Amino acid sequence: MHDEFLCHVTAYGMCDGQRIGVPLGTYRAPTLALALWWLRDRASWIAERLDPRPENPNVPPGALVPVADSVPDVPGLLRAWCADDVRQDLAADELAGGRLVRIAASDDTTEYELLAESVDALRMQRTVPGLVLPVA
Secondary structure (H helix, E strand, O other), rough: OOOEEEEEEEEEEEEEEEEEEEEEEEEEEOOOOHHHHHHHHHHHHHHHHHOOOOOOOOOOOOOOOOOOOOOHHHHHHHHHHHHHHHHHHHHHHHHOOOOOEEEEEOOOOEEEEEEEEHHHHHHHHOOOOOOOOOOO
């Protein structure tokens, strides 16, 4: 069982023709349960900022307008992932097995990526000798 997990949230977009990543948060989770909690919390945080609930008292009346049906629903995708017990169990199984978990959703301008990986798996990868090939 992997005991500690490194979690990241990043937003990627284009700037001057280059793909740029903006870190939105990192967390070193001491348990699997806390890693999954943090990923759900960050996914909800992103969703609420992209699509605040109209009843939110911090949103002035008339500030929210609907978007076209053709625009990908990133907040909806993130909220659905948070509420899906089957996908949560799958993510837990992958992390417990030492595999990287990546949740990503994109709209027209930005890709939002949530990553989690076992610290133990990262350490093990560093101890495996790299493949060295002669060039001449």
